[in-house]
Amino acid sequence: MRILNLFQPHRPFAKDNKEEYKEWSENAHAVPIFLQWWWIEAATNGNWNAVFSHNKDGSVKAVWPYTVEKKFGIYISRMPKQTQFLGPWISPASSNRPAKKIAHEKEALENLIEQIPHFSFFKQKFRFSLKNWMPFYWSGYAQTTLYTYRLDLSPTIENLHKELESNIRTDIKKAQSKVSIKEIDDIDSFYEINKKSFLRQNKEIPYSLDFVRRLDKELSQRKMRRITLAVDTATQQVHAAVYIVWDAETAYYLWGGADPSLRSSGATSLLLWDAIEYCQKFAKFFDFEGSMIKPVEKFVRAFGAEQVPYFEIQKRNFLFKLADLARGKIK
Secondary structure, three states: OOHOOOOOOOOOOOOOOHHHHHHHHHHHOOOHHOOOOHHHHHOOOOOEEEEEOOOOOOEEEEEEEEEEEEOOOOOEEEEOOOOOOOEEOOOOOOOOOHHHHHHHHHHHHHHHHOOOOOOEEEEEEEEOOHHHHHHHHHHEEEEEEEEEEEEOOOOOOOHHHOOHHHHHHHHHHHOOOEEEEEEEHHHHHHHHHHHHHHHOOOOOOOOOHHHHHHHHHHHHHOOOEEEEEEEOOOOOOOEEEEEEEEEEOOOEEEEEEHHHHHHHHHHHHHHHHHHHHHHOOOEEEEEEOOOOOOHHHHHHHOOOOOEEEEEEEEEEOHHHHHHHHHHOOOO
């Protein structure tokens, strides 16, 4: 019995705070898209919760959403599919003095950490704006630094074009002579193109059509996404597809796909440049969502974006580490 208990959360699960989180995310200023309640609800199919830290007047000081899964008979929490980050969201400190700001952040984070269940396995990515992970270190979490690429959209489109590497400019020019850009709403058609990128690598697509439909429904209703295809002007074949989402500040390259037999056409570069032109009208940044895969990193870096670090933190209990060795690491 004791051994089994080591696989269960040491701290009781928090009460269901979804309604409070929903109210917070709908009324707080500039909440990123991945922290919106409806995104988390769709991406987890309802398997999530949140903990809060409050000021003395009852206002929200900080909030931390997390997923809840039961896998192999144990409770785990990890990132939802296609979600760049979760992590704590902390309200601004009342003082701009560094010592006061850090103390405000430390107090909020420690209060959140005290409340979150002790899962057998916990892994989460934080938004790049959260730069202080010391309270997690003190609580036994490990940290890995990851990178994304963010493009500042404030320069003119002409200046943004000048920052493109020569191979991207060549790809764009080549694709413009072969394909036309078509905007669509058919998520099933997009999924088929998206799937081809995984088939080329002999991999199964890591999310189902039902998952994509569920997320797209929320985004479509809120007019927070755009799907484009690069269609061959001669054969009408689809060379590539791009799916962009956005919030009040940032546009994100969420999904992409290309026909393996037509990859040399430069169509993906053209679609991403078109997305940058489109999003510059209303967004401050374009986030390529980064990648730790070397060829992908080289490709997105060539668009002139800035490399931005962010944290991934994780924690697992002893018996889960042993189970990892036996079953293979849960990602």
